[in-house]
Amino acid sequence: MTPLLSVEGLRVAYRSSAGERRAVDDVxxxxxxxxxxxxxxxxxxxxxxxxxxxxxxxPDNARVGPGSAIRFEGRDLLTLxxxxxxxxxxxxxxxxxxxxxxxxxxxxxxGDQVAEVALVHGERDRRKARxxxxxxxxxxxxxxxxxxxxxxxxxxxxGMRQRVMLAIALLLKxxxxxxxxxxxxxDVTIQAQVLRLLVELQREFGMAVLFITHDLGVVAETCDRAxxxxxxxxxxxxxxxxxxxxxxxxxxxxxxxxxxxxxxAP
Amino acid sequence: xxxxxxLVSVRDLRVVHQRAGFGPxxxxxxxxxxxxxxxxxxxxxxxxxxxxxxxxxxxxLLRLIDTAGGSISYDGIDLLALRGEQLxxxxxxxxxVFQDPYSSLNPRHxxxxxxxxxxxxxxxxxGAAIEHRVVQLLEEVGLGADDLHRLPRELSGGQRQRVAIxxxxxxxxxxxxxxxxxxxxDVTTQAQVLxxxARLRDSRKLTxxxxxxxxxxxxxxxxxxxxxxxxxxVEQAPCAQLFxxxxxEYTRALLDAVPAGDPRQRRIRTPTSAT
Numbered sequence: 001m002t003p004l005l006s007v008e009g010l011r012v013a014y015r016s017s018a019g020e021r022r023a024v025d026d027v028x029x030x031x032x033x034x035x036x037x038x039x040x041x042x043x044x045x046x047x048x049x050x051x052x053x054x055x056x057x058x059p060d061n062a063r064v065g066p067g068s069a070i071r072f073e074g075r076d077l078l079t080l081x082x083x084x085x086x087x088x089x090x091x092x093x094x095x096x097x098x099x100x101x102x103x104x105x106x107x108x109x110x111g112d113q114v115a116e117v118a119l120v121h122g123e124r125d126r127r128k129a130r131x132x133x134x135x136x137x138x139x140x141x142x143x144x145x146x147x148x149x150x151x152x153x154x155x156x157x158x159g160m161r162q163r164v165m166l167a168i169a170l171l172l173k174x175x176x177x178x179x180x181x182x183x184x185x186x187d188v189t190i191q192a193q194v195l196r197l198l199v200e201l202q203r204e205f206g207m208a209v210l211f212i213t214h215d216l217g218v219v220a221e222t223c224d225r226a227x228x229x230x231x232x233x234x235x236x237x238x239x240x241x242x243x244x245x246x247x248x249x250x251x252x253x254x255x256x257x258x259x260x261x262x263x264x265a266p
Numbered sequence: 267x268x269x270x271x272x273l274v275s276v277r278d279l280r281v282v283h284q285r286a287g288f289g290p291x292x293x294x295x296x297x298x299x300x301x302x303x304x305x306x307x308x309x310x311x312x313x314x315x316x317x318x319x320x321x322x323x324x325x326x327l328l329r330l331i332d333t334a335g336g337s338i339s340y341d342g343i344d345l346l347a348l349r350g351e352q353l354x355x356x357x358x359x360x361x362x363v364f365q366d367p368y369s370s371l372n373p374r375h376x377x378x379x380x381x382x383x384x385x386x387x388x389x390x391x392x393g394a395a396i397e398h399r400v401v402q403l404l405e406e407v408g409l410g411a412d413d414l415h416r417l418p419r420e421l422s423g424g425q426r427q428r429v430a431i432x433x434x435x436x437x438x439x440x441x442x443x444x445x446x447x448x449x450x451x452d453v454t455t456q457a458q459v460l461x462x463x464a465r466l467r468d469s470r471k472l473t474x475x476x477x478x479x480x481x482x483x484x485x486x487x488x489x490x491x492x493x494x495x496x497x498x499x500v501e502q503a504p505c506a507q508l509f510x511x512x513x514x515e516y517t518r519a520l521l522d523a524v525p526a527g528d529p530r531q532r533r534i535r536t537p538t539s540a541t
Contacts, residue, residue: 036535042452042453042454042455043422043423043452157316157317158316187315187316187479188315188479188480188481188520188523188524189315189479189519189520189523190315190316191523192522192523192534195534195535196534199534199535214452214453215453215525216453216527217482217524217525217526217527218525220525220526220527220528220529220531220532221525221526221529221532221533221534221535222534222535223529240529241529241530244527244528244529244530245530254454255453255454256527257457258453258454258456258457259453259527260453260456260457260480260482260483260485260486260524261482261524261526261527262481262482262485262509262521262524262526
C-alpha cells in the first residue's frame with residue numbers, strides 16, 4: 001500500500017537568543033490511509049513540531065533541516081508553495097489542537113467558524129456552507145446545532161468546544177487529521193466521550209489520524225500503531241499490541257510504568 | 267467516624283457563587299450541602315469532573331472564599347468563626363498546592379523568595395537562617411541550592427510543582443490541600459510528583475485533601491474517597507472498596523472512563539466499533 005503520509009529524515013530546530021535548539025532529529029515514519037497512528041512523547045520530545053511541520057505551520061523561528069521530506073498524497077509538503085499548502089489545509093488535511101479555548105476565535109460565532117472552512121475552499125453559497133456546518137455540528141454531537149450555531153466559544157463547555165474543533169477539522173472530510181493532545185485538557189469522563197466520537201468519525205469518513213499524545217492509556221484505547229519520541233528522536237515504532245506487551249526501548253517501558261491505571265495495587 | 271478523632275470535620279457545607287454580568291446577578295450553587303471528615307494522617311480524595319464543586323469546597327475549607335452555610339470544625343476550632351489575626355495564625359496549619367504552577371507562582375520572584383516568604387510572614391526564621399531553611403526544603407522536594415535564584419519560567423512543569431510543594435511545607439503545616447496538583451503534568455513527571463507527595467505525607471505525618479478528576483491517579487495516594495457530582499457527595503468509601511464495589515452509578519461512570527491501559531481490553535475503539 002502507498003502510504004498516505006510519509007515523513008523522511010525530518011529535522012527541525014528553533015533559533016533563539018540562546019542559540020539553536022534541535023527539536024526533531026532525523027525522524028522517519030509513514031501512515032497508511034485509514035490508520036490511527038499515535039505519536040507518543042512528553043513535553044519537549046518534539047512530537048508537536050512533527051505535527052506543525054506536516055501542516056506547514058511551524059513558528060517563524062523554526063528551521064527545517066536539509067534532507068527532510070514530508071510526502072503527502074504524492075507531493076513533498078516542505079517544497080510546496082504556500083497557496084498550494086493553503087489549499088490542502090482544511091480540505092485534505094486538518095488539525096485539532098489541545099486547547100479549543102485558544103484555538104477558536106473568541107469573537108466569532110462557533111457555527112460561522114465551521115462554515116468558514118467551506119467558504120475559504122470555494123463554496124460560494126453561504127446558505128449551503130451554513131447548512132453543511134449545522135449538519136457537521138449535529139454529527140459531532142452538539143445538541144440543537146441549528147440554535148447553538150449562534151453560540152460564542154465562551155458559552156460552551158470544554159468538551160463541547162472540542163466537538164466544535166472536530167467539526168471544523170472534519171467538515172471537508174480530509175484524508176488526514178492531526179490531533180495534538182485533543183483530550184488532554186478534558187476530564188476523564190469527557191475525554192472518553194470525545195475519543196469515542198473521534199474513533200466513530202474516523203471509521204465513518206475513512207480518514208487517517210496522527211494522534212499526538214503523552215498519554216499511553218489513550219493510545220491503548222484508540223490507535224493501531226504507535227511511534228515513541230524522546231528528545232527529538234524516534235526511539236520505538238510498533239503496533240500498539242507489541243508496544244504494550246513487548247516494549248523494546250527502556251523509555252517506552254518507563255512511560256508504561258508511569259501510566260495511571262486502575263488495576264494496579266495502590 | 268467519630269468527629270472528635272477527625273482533624274477536619276465538614277457539615278452541610280454550602281458555597282454559592284455570584285455571577286455578575288449584563289442583567290441580573292445569577293447565583294450558582296457550587297457546593298450543595300456536603301459533609302465529610304478527614305482523620306489525622308488520612309488522605310481523603312475529593313473526586314469529580316469540572317463543575318462538580320470539588321475546588322469550591324476546598325477553597326471554602328481553606329477560607330479563601332465565603333461559605334453560604336454549614337460548619338467546618340478544624341481540630342475542635344470553629345474555622346468559619348476565625349477572623350483577622352486568629353485566621354492569619356491559623357493559616358500556618360493548612361496549606362495548599364494548586365493545579366497550575368504557571369499561575370500560582372509569581373513569575374518575577376526567585377525560588378528563594380517564593381519558598382522563603384511563608385517563613386518571614388509567620389516569623390519562623392530570620393536573617394541567614396531563612397536561606398538555610400529554604401535549601402533544606404528544596405532538598406526535601408528533590409531540588410537544591412542551585413535552584414535558589416532561578417525564576418519560575420526557567421523551571422520545568424514538574425520542578426515548578428516541587429517549588430509549590432516546598433512553599434506549602436515551609437510553614438510546617440499539618441494539613442495539605444492538593445488541588446489537581448498533578449493533573450497538568452506529563453505522565454512520568456506525574457508519577458514522580460505523586461511518589462514525592464506520598465513520601466512527604468508519610469515522613470511529615472501530613473493529613474491531606476487530594477482533589478482530582480482521575481480515579482486512577484487518586485488510587486495511588488488516597489485512603490478514603492468522596493465522589494462529588496453537581497455539588498453533592500454521591501458516594502464516600504475507603505479506597506479499596508470504592509474501586510472494587512462502587513455503589514453509585516456516577517462512580518461507575520468515572521471508573522469506566524479511565525483507559526484500561528491495554529489494547530487488548532479496549533472499551534472505546536472495540537473490534538466491532540472499528541473496522
